Amino acid sequence: METILEIKNVSKAYQSANHELTVLDNINFSINKGDTVAITGPSGSGKTTLLGLCAGLDRATSGSVTLNNIALDNLNEDQRAAVRNQYVGFIFQNFQLLPTLTALENVMVPLELRGAKNIKATAMTLLDKVGLADRSHHYPVQLSGGEQQRVSLARAFSNQPALLFADEPTGNLDAETSEKVIKLLFDLNKDAGTTLVIVTHDLELAARTNRIIKIKGGIIIADESPKYV
Amino acid sequence: MSKSAFNQPISVAWLFKMAWRDSRKNRSRLFLFISSIVLGIAALVAVYSFKDNLQRDIDSQAKELAGADLIVESRRPLEKARQKMLAQLGDDRAEERIFASMLYFIKGEGSRLVQIKALQGKYPFYGKIETSPAAAATQFQSGRNALVDQTLMLQFNAKVGDSVKVGALNFKIAGILNKAPGQTGIQATIAPTVFIPLIYLEKTGLTQIGSRITYRFYYQYLNDSELEKTLKKIEAPFEKEGLDIETVASKKESTGRSFRDMSRFLALAGFIALLLGCIGVGSAIHVYIQEKLSTIATLRCLGLKARAAFLIYLIQISCIGLIGAVLGAALGTAIQFLLPVVLKDFLPIEISMQISWLAVAQGVALGLLISILFALPSLLAVRKISPLNAIRASFESATAKRDPLKWLVYVLMILFVFGFTYLQMKSMAQSIAFTIAILIAFLLLMAFSKGLMFLAKKFLPLSWSYLWRQGFANLYRPNNQTLMLTVSIGLSTAFICTLFFVQAILINRVTLSSSANQPNTILFDIQNTQKDDLNKLTKSYKLPLMNQVPVITMRIEQINGKTLAKDTSNANAFRGEIRATYQDSLTAAEKITDGEWIGKVESDTAPIYISLEQGYAKRLKVKLKDKIVFNVQGTLITTAVGSFREVNWGRMQTNFRVVFPTGVLEDAPQFHVLMTRIPSKEVSAKYQGAVVRKFPNVSVIDLDLVLELIDELLSKIGFVIRFMAGFSMATGWIVLLSAVLTSKNQRIKESILLRTLGASGKQVLIINAIEYFFLGVLAAGAGLILSISGSWLLAKYSFDATFTPPLVPILVLFSIVVGLVVITGVLSTRNILNQPPLKILRNEG
Incomplete structure (x- = not known):
């Protein structure tokens, strides 16, 4: 199987007042194309920091991150932005839709950034897939939480990412809506053949992936398949 | 991934589209920020347009202004040979003696020192002496008649046909003098003129040795080359003898020069309003960008490059700045029609106001430049916003990282202030002094504000009630407006109060001289x-x-x-x-x-x-x-x-x-x-x-009359100053409004949370009122301290006078500023409290 993400000896420390705070310590793992992976752990364990490093949102203090055979460590911020636009999709806990853009425009943004063609049609197709074609001209504030996260899903898949990062995708949703969103996420992921990395402390959600990486105190304490898979 | 993929340029059209989309819910706010510069631009465009129109009218009316092609003036009697030579110049000529003398109104038994102009000939050859009745201007020389200035006629309740005494002779008032060529309203007030025929001068007995008489000779030349020839011939010998020569061209130049000085002063006053607006724009954009942190971080996550993010907001600010500048230019073009009314007492000619497209273009360019320049420190921070802010709230502020480009922008700002001042003053020393003064005022207010925030934080009395503590603490808590409001309101207060104090110093100086046992x-x-x-x-x-x-x-x-x-x-x-x-x-x-x-x-x-x-x-x-x-x-x-x-x-x-x-x-x-x-x-x-x-x-x-005249003169100058200071005052208020509305957006969630926790609308309102009260006290206090210090320095070193701060006006000014801050602050937050918290939260989301 081809590796799409490789994390080697990654550590991340922050300078806080007079002492150094190590958030991640010597993390190693790799993810293959098409995998669905959950990173779990308690609050403050470093999972969001790890997601940030994997997605090229931040730089590691030491170690290397290779995404789709591109070493992110040597790239500047703008080059990493280009990598994100080409290969990465995001789903955020608080949806992070741009409040001044309509649902349709939010989905169009990643495509516009890469200068794609037939942008509007592609975005409409995706909105249709998430069941929001009729809400395409609504602003985020006019949508419910679940609807916003579905727009967010459509946006995440719009640029056909090789790797999709989801940070607590159901963290702000009720159980019923969460279930619908998760189903949609996995269905879309299956259709697109995307590699999915989910950061969550929802064990039920983690159990739906085919691999769970558990971290605690900045180190990996387990890297296993869910028991019932 | 190829190298070219990293450097794939972003389409400019998309940047504009994104700037437009992003501005959707913020346009009214953005416009409010930019409206801070509208009045400053309006003031400058009005002054520039007025200057252009005035110069054009001076050029076209220069002959009427001079009244003759050539004027020769001497302050002492001329020798016979010179008189003979002067009597042969020009195609037509007129002669005038000017001196100060008492005018006695026989019927009313009143007297006043006036400027007597004993005239012979058809002067003015261009334009006219305006009298009531009109014919009196030409007919008064036919007998022992006088033309008496209208202010004198009013003062002594005199009528045409009454008699006045000049020296030993009585003259009949043939007409009321409304306007003489080149004379301004102010000149007429200070030294009212009385025309008498020259042939009677000798008999008045006012031409003894020692009398201070100015001799003036007016010439008309029908042929310009003749005039050129004459000038070449007389310039050197006349200069040697101390005779002054004035031509239409030199009159044009001297009049233009004196009004250039006035225009420069007016432009500087307008510039101060603009600077205040700039501070408002800079601060408001800073808050705006802070609020955009999440949007920018999300866009960065989606692959937007730092430069492109910066350009989106640069486009937004430039467009809004351009609209503000165009509005300012339009308003200025309208206001310019008021300036001839404001300055009517200082103008020697009729002004025909027209739109000056040059002035409009200057205003628009200046508005655009200034809105970009003062927004740049905040805009540059956009480049530094990390995408991590999208997944981790409050990861870092937009301005946390040090950026050398920001310092370059600060230097550019100082250079801009200096450069603009230099263009107005044309004096390196004055421009440096003005720039340094502005910079010192700015830094002092900043230091004052920071010092007070520090003290407030350190010595917040815990014994105070919660409402007072909360309102007071808002001064130094995150997202406070203390610095911005102290600087903008402080600067406008300082500017306006200094104008007021300086006027008072000048009046006191004259009044003191005439008090008690001093002669009058x-x-x-x-x-x-x-x-x-x-x-x-x-x-x-x-x-x-x-x-x-x-x-x-x-x-x-x-x-x-x-x-x-x-x-x-x-x-x-x-x-x-x-x-x-x-x-x-x-x-x-x-x-x-x-x-x-x-x-x-x-x-x-x-x-x-x-x-x-x-x-x-x-x-x-x-x-x-x-x-x-x-x-x-x-x-x-x-x-x-x-x-x-x-x-x-x-x-x-x-x-x-x-x-x-x-x-x-x-x-x-x-x-x-x-x-x-x-x-x-x-x-x-x-x-x-x-x-x-x-x-x-x-x-x-x-001297009592002189004092009244000086008072009147200062009032007229004061009116012009107040008119220009009005732009600063209005701008100060817009900056205040903009700052208050900005802070409203930042405080809204907190207010709603307080209400959710059980605070009544009144309590939240009181907390806000207390905060704005302290802010007003700080800002107005800082501005007043700066103004009093500046006025004291001016009094001591410039006017050589003593300055005692006038307590009552200070208290009144202080109360007005504080009141305005509190009322504006409370009124702008009141409407939030009348709505259900959930509705506001959803709108904010």
Whole structure:
């Protein structure tokens, strides 16, 4: 199987007042194309920091991150932005839709950034897939939480990412809506053949992936398949 | 991934589209931020347009302004040969004598010092003397008639047909003088004019030796080349004789120059309004960008490059800045039509206002430049916003990282202020001083604000009630508006108060001079033969003889053996007449600063040591012991500089630049000056009437009237200043409104949370009111302290006067500013409290 993400000896420390705070310590793992992976752990364990490093949102203090055979460590911020636009999709806990853009425009943004063609049609197709074609001209504030996260899903898949990062995708949703969103996420992921990395402390959600990486105190304490898979 | 993929350029069209989309819910707010500069731009465009129109009108009306093609002026009688030569110049000619004299209204028995213009000929050749009735302007020369200025006619309730006395002659008022060529309303107020025919001048008896008469000769040339030829011929010899020449071109130049100075002042006043607006724009954009943190971080996660993010907001600010600038230019173009009304008393010509497209273009360019420049420090921070902010709230602030480009922008801002000031003032030193003053004021207010925030944080009294503590603590808590409001409101308060204080200093300075036991009436042109009789008359009215000095008119002939012909570098020293006196001791207003005071010449052969006022000596470029030869009406007197004096010109008494010792000038032709104090207006009117009737050549200056005139003049200047300061005041208020609305957005969630926790709307309102009250007190207090300090420095070092801060106006100004801040703050947050919290939260989301 081809590796799409490789994390080697990654550590991340922050300078806080007079002492150094190590958030991640010597993390190693790799993810293959098409995998669905959950990173779990308690609050403050470093999972969001790890997601940030994997997605090229931040730089590691030491170690290397290779995404789709591109070493992110040597790239500047703008080059990493280009990598994100080409290969990465995001789903955020608080949806992070741009409040001044309509649902349709939010989905169009990643495509516009890469200068794609037939942008509007592609975005409409995706909105249709998430069941929001009729809400395409609504602003985020006019949508419910679940609807916003579905727009967010459509946006995440719009640029056909090789790797999709989801940070607590159901963290702000009720159980019923969460279930619908998760189903949609996995269905879309299956259709697109995307590699999915989910950061969550929802064990039920983690159990739906085919691999769970558990971290605690900045180190990996387990890297296993869910028991019932 | 190929290298080219990393550098894939982003489409400019998309950047514009994104800037448009992103601005959707913020346009009204963005416009409010930018509206801070609208008034500043409007003020500048109005001034620039007015300047352009004025210059154009001066150019087109220059002939009417001068009234003749050539004007020759002399301050002393001309020799016969020169008179003969002057009588042959031009195709048509007119002659005028101008001097100050008393005018006595026979019917009303009132008198006043006026400017007499004894005219002969058809002057003005261009334009006209405006009179009521109109025909009087040309007909008054046909008999013993006078044209009397309209302000005098009103003051003495006189009518056409009444009689006035000038010197020894009575004249019939043939018409009311409404306007003479080139005369401004202010000139007419200060020195009202009375025209009489020149042929009667001699008979008035006002042309004795020593009288200060200006001789003017007006010429019309039908052929320009003739005029050129004449000018070539007369320029050098006339210059040598101290005769002034004025042509239409030189009149155009001199009028334009004086109005350029006025335009510069007005433009600087407008610029201060603009600077205040810039501070408002800068601060508001800073908050705006902070609020955009999440949007920018999300876009960065989606692959937007830092430069592109920066460009999106640069486009937004530029477009809004452009709209603000265009609106400002349009408003300025409308306001320019008010300026001729505001400045009507200072204008010598009719202004025909038109739209100046150059001024509009300058305003728009300036508005665009300034909105970008002052938004740049916040915009540059956009480049530094990390995408991590999208997954981790409050990861870092937009401005946390140090950016050398920001310092470059700060330097550019200072250079901009300096460059703009230099373009107005054309003086390097003044521009540097102005820039430094603005910078110091800015830094002081910043330091003051930070210091107070520190103190508030450190010494917040825990014993206060929760509402007071919360309101007070808002001053230093995150997202506070303390710095911005202190600087913007403080600067506008400082600017407006300083204008007010300086005006008060100037008025006080004059008023002080006339108070208590100081003389309030000056009589001059008293001949030797009239001295004793006038003293008797004065005493008969029980008036004191407070100061009586002889005045001798003279000119400098040589300085250290050099005449004007040999020392052209010091030409001004030889020009003009000097009015000197002689005395045996120093007066209370004089102090020797160098050399030795010698009050008496012991013998005819002893050297004559004179004393010079120190500033005048500097202008003459002379040192102690230098030799100066004076021409005292034909007699040459050699003197040596014996001492330099410091003279208190502010003291109400006769002061002289040149003082001779006694024993030299006693027999020279001279007149005397007498000063007295008259207790009431009634006595003054009676006394002046008696003086004019008995000694028609003696002029009386009523200092109370002079004070009234100065007060009137200062009020008129003050009105112009207040008009321009109004732009700053309005801008200050817009900045305040913008700041308050910005902070409202930041405080809204907190207010709602407080309400959710059980706080009543009234309690939240009180917390906000307390915060804005403290902010108002801080900002107005800082501005006032700055203004009082600045005014004190100006009074001490510029006006040589004392400055006592006027308590009542200070308290009134302070209360107005604080009241405005509180009312604006409370009113803008009130509407939030009337709505359900959930609705607001959803709207904010």
